[in-house]
Amino acid sequence: MATGAAERRRRTADEGRQALIDAGRDLLHRRPGAPALDHVRLTDVARHAGVSVGALYHYWDSQDDYREDLLDEVLSPAGFDPPPAAPPGTALDEQVRVGTAAELERLRRSGDLRVLLGLWAADDPELDRRVAGHFRAVGAQWAAFYEAAFAAHGLELRPPFTSEQLAALLAAIGDGLAVRASADPDAVPTDVVAGDDGRDDSRDDAGDRWSLLGAALVALLPAFSRPVGSDVTFADYLAGLRAWLAEVADGDAAARSAPRP
Helix, strand or coil, X not given: CHHHHHHHHXXXXXXXXXXXXXXXXXXXXXXXXXXXXXXXXXXXXXXXXXXXXXXXXXXXXXXXXXXXXXXXXXCCCCCCCCCCCCCCCCCHHHHHHHHHHHHHHHHHHCCHHHHHHHHHHCCCHHXXXXXXXXXXXXXXXXXXXXXXXXXXXXXXXXXXXXXXXXXXXXXXXXXXXXXXXXXXXXXXXXXXXXXXXXXXXXXXXXXXXXXXXXXXXXXXXXXXXXXXXCCCCHHHHHHHHHHHHHHHHCCCHHHHHCCCC
């Protein structure tokens, strides 16, 4: 009985502490451009959480201690996890189309990316080191996700590229598009029609709808991946691309109507 009561008290204490951290995180989302965490004061956190300042001192000895734990929470890779694996039989391009649309929307709506950019903009070497650690931890999660997704479809990374490099590239594209979409949503469409050939009479139902992030990723797949066991390098891929570009430049009609290799 005593053990159960102690566990309930511990759980209640953990929940109370997390609620106060969440309040500080919400304040960060409201002022992401402020220098580092300097504007997060215990009085503001207490007011936002609807508690007394004394309640915070029950968990932290000082404002600096609170800010340190808040920074740990913000820089935790939790919440940046890849999506669950797609059901067996899902085509890779469909997995990309659906997954990237959801990820771009999550990035656009989340305040965490703004906070991370604000921490980076503080130009503090220690913050830079910790933000880099966050990106590495999140990148490792996504690198493993890409490796598993490729393997499920008989693919592997094309040398000399690594899954970590692919994760960094796609994160940079996704983060950049999310920032642009937050400021100028019309510049980052989420419903590009695959079969639209640019003519006035193109139909809206001429193919699936893609986000720019999804279109970028699916376009990168031929360059960054190859069938498992293949010995075709990126140099070989580039040679094929150059040959195709030369044919187009020479006016080869077949090359103009064929997809890029």
